Each structure stands twice: as structure tokens, then as C-alpha cells.
Amino acid sequence: MEQNVLLDLSHISKRYKTELALKDINITLHKGEILGFLGPSGSGKTTTIKIITGQLRQTSGEAKILGTDTVNIDDSIYEKIGVVSDQSGIYEKMTVWQNLSMFAKIWRVPRIRVEEVLHQVELYGHRKKPAGKLSRGQTQRLVLARAVLHKPRILFLDEPTSGLDPSTAVSIHKMLLELKEEGMSIFLTTHNMEEATKLCDRVALLYQGKIAECGSPKELCLKYNQNKKYHLLLHNQEEVVLEQSPQNIAKISEWMQRDEIQCIHSCEPTLERVFLQVTGASLGLANI
Amino acid sequence: MENINKLTAVAQIKWICISRNTAIMIGPILTVAMVWICKILYGINSGGDLSPMLVSLLLNLGISLNLCLDGFIMVGTAIAEEKEKHTLRVLMTSSITGMQYFIGSIIFPFVLMNIINIVVLLISGVSMSQVSVAAFLLVSAAASLISCVMGMIVGLCAKNQMNANLISYPLMFVFMMIPMFGNLSEKLHHISGFLFTGVLTEMAGGFAEGIPYTFKALDITVLIAELVISILVFLMLYRRNGYEKD
Numbered sequence: 001m002e003q004n005v006l007l008d009l010s011h012i013s014k015r016y017k018t019e020l021a022l023k024d025i026n027i028t029l030h031k032g033e034i035l036g037f038l039g040p041s042g043s044g045k046t047t048t049i050k051i052i053t054g055q056l057r058q059t060s061g062e063a064k065i066l067g068t069d070t071v072n073i074d075d076s077i078y079e080k081i082g083v084v085s086d087q088s089g090i091y092e093k094m095t096v097w098q099n100l101s102m103f104a105k106i107w108r109v110p111r112i113r114v115e116e117v118l119h120q121v122e123l124y125g126h127r128k129k130p131a132g133k134l135s136r137g138q139t140q141r142l143v144l145a146r147a148v149l150h151k152p153r154i155l156f157l158d159e160p161t162s163g164l165d166p167s168t169a170v171s172i173h174k175m176l177l178e179l180k181e182e183g184m185s186i187f188l189t190t191h192n193m194e195e196a197t198k199l200c201d202r203v204a205l206l207y208q209g210k211i212a213e214c215g216s217p218k219e220l221c222l223k224y225n226q227n228k229k230y231h232l233l234l235h236n237q238e239e240v241v242l243e244q245s246p247q248n249i250a251k252i253s254e255w256m257q258r259d260e261i262q263c264i265h266s267c268e269p270t271l272e273r274v275f276l277q278v279t280g281a282s283l284g285l286a287n288i
Numbered sequence: 289m290e291n292i293n294k295l296t297a298v299a300q301i302k303w304i305c306i307s308r309n310t311a312i313m314i315g316p317i318l319t320v321a322m323v324w325i326c327k328i329l330y331g332i333n334s335g336g337d338l339s340p341m342l343v344s345l346l347l348n349l350g351i352s353l354n355l356c357l358d359g360f361i362m363v364g365t366a367i368a369e370e371k372e373k374h375t376l377r378v379l380m381t382s383s384i385t386g387m388q389y390f391i392g393s394i395i396f397p398f399v400l401m402n403i404i405n406i407v408v409l410l411i412s413g414v415s416m417s418q419v420s421v422a423a424f425l426l427v428s429a430a431a432s433l434i435s436c437v438m439g440m441i442v443g444l445c446a447k448n449q450m451n452a453n454l455i456s457y458p459l460m461f462v463f464m465m466i467p468m469f470g471n472l473s474e475k476l477h478h479i480s481g482f483l484f485t486g487v488l489t490e491m492a493g494g495f496a497e498g499i500p501y502t503f504k505a506l507d508i509t510v511l512i513a514e515l516v517i518s519i520l521v522f523l524m525l526y527r528r529n530g531y532e533k534d
């Protein structure tokens with residue numbers, strides 16, 4: 001296996017009793033990369049994470065994590081990876097500090113690292129508070145702090161920002177990018193397309209248990225930019241959307257020369273539009 | 289042991305969770321309080337000095353309550369609480385093994401149950417010269433261990449704390465009620481001899497009545513058999529789903 005491929009799924013499928021939740025999933029995660037698994041509710045994101053992290057056995061196919069087949073991993077794998085599931089809990093009766101120090105003990109992490117992480121998630125000032133008293137965003141930051149305490153090589157995040165306010169989400173994004181700078185690889189799931197565009201080096205669009213598309217967000221957006229369009233706002237407050245055509249180009253260049261344009265944007269599709277186009281389905285609330 | 293740090297971390301987590309959960313800690317407190325209050329009430333009726341029969345009754349009450357109320361509930365509810373708060377999965381994905389979780393979960397309840405058994409013995413007012421301390425400690429340890437393993441089974445099956453209590457009731461009915469009411473009916477008394485709780489209450493009752501204790505083959509068989517059976521049941525259930533069903 002290539003040195004910097006940390007994760008390699010080939011032909012993974014998963015059947016729950018009657019339902020086929022995953023169908024032939026193939027994906028790799030490289031060192032220092034943020035990979036996003038995007039998909040609507042029920043598309044199999046959580047199932048995928050559970051299989052890779054050894055919490056669930058696949059029906060067929062092979063998954064390798066850090067060079068070992070997930071069928072053969074034992075509990076020591078968790079010393080090298082960090083897992084935040086969609087409902088990771090905290091010990092509400094313990095203080096913030098205790099919540100981390102217990103896990104520091106499990107992983108033999110020095111005290112100074114606990115302090116460092118607490119500063120990083122901006123919870124140092126709350127370290128003596130019972131964790132049950134934290135707000136939702138603070139709780140999520142504590143969960144994240146715990147998952148990275150032992151500097152895992154791969155961090156798995158199942159919908160790390162769902163249900164959080166935008167500013168907390170942004171602070172979590174910032175932290176994830178910092179972790180990436182430190183060389184950590186991150187595998188995250190989300191149904192927030194904007195988040196994926198901003199964070200991920202590569203995204204896989206999951207739909208009904210299959211990967212419908214995979215690539216960098218930019219690549220995908222450009223790939224599906226079939227009929228180019230431009231959105232213009234003129235000085236007379238008129239808004240127009242023009243397709244790429246000889247007449248329109250002449251028109252735009254004329255407006256430009258006369259300085260009649262207030263602003264101009266190219267209309268390549270967002271990841272969301274790509275997703276809708278690929279799957280022909282709506283993403284519910286995320287729909288514009 | 290190489291991973292003693294993991295074991296102590298689990299034990300420490302359990303210590304904090306159990307000792308701060310009033311629904312759980314009410315058990316041991318109630319046990320001691322009941323024995324204390326009953327002693328006072330019996331004392332009023334019999335003019336201060338308790339007959340050996342009453343001392344035996346007190347011991348029976350305290351020990352049965354302790355082994356069942358505290359054992360099943362303390363261990364079982366604590367695991368159920370972890371499922372309810374979604375921390376069990378976190379522990380199991382932090383490199384804690386099933387074995388470490390098992391041992392870490394029962395250390396504190398085990399120690400506490402043995403302490404309470406001794407406290408009950410002291411409160412009851414049994415004359416210590418009639419007590420074979422070593423035998424009592426040994427049987428108390430064995431019975432507490434069985435109770436803890438049964439508590440682990442409760443925890444394995446329970447989805448939440450309410451559920452854990454519900455699952456404990458039938459166990460409590462058998463292992464607590466039968467020895468408690470053994471004095472009332474010869475038949476119950478006979479059955480009680482086949483229960484790990486009954487072995488300890490019978491022994492304590494003997495102390496109260498001044499009968500010197502000798503190890504009986506039946507007692508040892510009962511203790512070993514019930515320990516082995518509860519461990520096997522635990523393993524069977526654990527093999528199927530682990531601590532938490534997916």
C-alpha cells in the first residue's frame with residue numbers, strides 16, 4: 001500500500017436486514033487531506049464511518065485503515081484515530097477538565113497537552129465548569145478537543161457542525177484547518193454543501209448508498225458548468241443573466257467600455273447544484 | 289499489567305458517575321438506614337436487648353438489600369446511564385477493551401458492597417466473638433462479585449436507566465425476596481439455600497444464633513455455580529452485540 005494512503009475502501013457494501021445501505025463504495029484518504037462525505041439523510045454516511053472505524057462489519061468488500069484490514073483491527077487502533085460520532089456524549093457530572101483528563105490518562109497524554117487543547121477550543125476559561133452546564137456549541141468543542149487529544153493520524157467527524165450557530169461552525173472550521181496544517185487527515189460527513197466547499201480537498205457525493213461523484217469541489221463545479229452564464233448588475237440597477245454567446249459578449253464588452261457595470265459574476269454551479277444535477281434529487285432544507 | 293492506566297481511568301470514571309448519581313447512591317444509603325431504623329424499632333419492642341432471632345433478621349435484611357439493591361442497580365444503572373448519555377460508545381472507541389470496561393465497572397461497586405456488608409454486620413449488634421470474620425469476608429466477596437456480574441448483565445440488556453431498573457426487578461424478586469422471607473416459610477428457606485444471597489444471609493444468621501460456622505459443600509457449589517453461570521450468560525450476550533447493540 002502506498003505510504004500516504006491512510007484509508008482505502010474497495011467495493012464496500014452493507015446490508016441491514018432487508019435494506020442495502022451501501023453499494024460498492026470505493027474511496028481513499030491521503031495524508032494531510034480533508035475528505036468530505038456529502039449526502040442527504042439516510043444516504044449511508046454514518047454507516048460508512050462505522051465500518052471504517054470498526055464499529056460495524058461490512059457485508060462485503062475490503063476496508064484498510066492505516067494499512068490494516070478493518071476486520072482485523074483491535075482496540076489499539078483507537079490510539080491512532082479519533083472518532084466523533086453524530087451523537088458523541090460527554091460526562092455531564094464531570095468538569096470540562098476531568099472530561100479531558102480521563103482520556104488523557106487512557107492515552108497517556110501529558111497534562112500540558114490537555115491545557116493546549118483547551119486553549120485551542122477556547123474552553124480553558126470554562127475548565128472548572130461541570131460539562132453538563134456547557135452550551136451546545138461549547139459541548140461540541142469539548143467533544144472535538146477530546147477526539148484530538150492524542151493527536152490521532154486520522155480524525156473521523158460525523159456531522160461536526162450540524163445544529164450549531166454559524167459563528168461556532170466557523171470556529172470549528174478554523175480548528176479543522178489548523179489540524180490539517182499539523183498534518184492530520186480528516187474524514188468528515190456533512191449535508192452542508194457550503195461547509196464542504198470551504199473545507200474539503202476532495203468530496204464524495206453519496207446518494208442512496210452509492211458514490212455519485214468524487215473530486216475536488218472546484219473540479220466538480222467546473223465539470224458541471226456546461227452552459228456558461230454571467231450575472232451582471234448595471235448602474236441603472238438592472239440585473240441581467242447572460243449566456244455565453246457572441247451577441248452577449250459584444251453586449252458585455254460594450255457595457256464595460258461605457259462603464260455601465262456595477263458588478264459581474266460568472267455563474268458556475270455551486271456544489272449543491274452539482275449534487276442536484278448528479279442525483280436529480282432535492283436536499284430538503286438545504287435547497288435554495 | 290501494561291494497560292493499568294486504562295483500567296484505572298475507567299474505574300475513576302465509574303467512581304465519579306456512580307457516586308454522583310443520587311438514583312444509584314440511594315441504594316447503599318437506604319440499606320444502612322433501614323438496618324439502623326429496624327434495629328431501633330426492634331429494640332423498643334424488646335426493651336433494648338435484641339434476641340438472636342431479631343439480630344439474624346436484621347442481618348438478613350441488610351445483606352439481601354445490599355447484594356441486590358446496590359449490586360444489580362449500581363452496576364447496571366451506571367452502564368445504562370452511559371448508553372443514555374452516549375458516552376459508552378466514546379469509551380469503546382478510545383481503545384478501552386471490553387475486559388477493561390468490565391473490570392473497571394465493577395471495582396467500585398464491589399468494594400462498596402463489601403464495606404456495606406461489614407457495616408451491616410457491625411450495626412446489627414451481633415457479638416463479634418461469634419463471627420468467623422475470614423469466612424464472612426470470603427463469602428461476602430464471592431456474593432458481591434456474583435451480584436456485580438449480574439449487574440453487568442442488566443447493563444448489557446438495558447437501553448436506559450428506567451429500563452435497567454425494570455430488568456433488575458425480577459432478579460431482585462428472586463435473590464432478595466426469597467432469602468428475606470425465608471424465615472416465614474420452610475419451603476422458601478430451602479430454596480434460599482440455593483441462592484448466593486441466601487448462602488450469605490444463612491451464614492450471618494448462624495453467627496447471630498451462635499452456631500459455629502463450617503463450610504458446607506452445598507454453599508461452595510452454589511457460589512461457584514452461580515458465578516460461572518452469570519459469567520457465561522454475560523459472555524453469551526456480549527458475544528452477540530457487545531455492550532451496545534448497533
Ligand SMILES: Nc1ncnc2c1ncn2[C@@H]1O[C@H](COP(=O)(O)OP(=O)(O)OP(=O)(O)O)[C@@H](O)[C@H]1O
Nearest residue numbers: 016019021039040041042043044045046047048534
Ligand atoms: N442499525 C440499523 N438497522 C437497520 N437499518 C439501518 C441501521 N442503521 C442505519 N440504517 C439504514 O441505513 C441507511 C443509511 O443510514 P445512515 O445512518 O448511514 O445515514 P446517514 O447518511 O448517516 O444519514 P444522516 O445524515 O441522517 O445521519 C438508512 O436508510 C438507515 O435507515
Ligand SMILES: [Mg+2]
Nearest residue numbers: 045046086158
Ligand atoms: Mg448520520
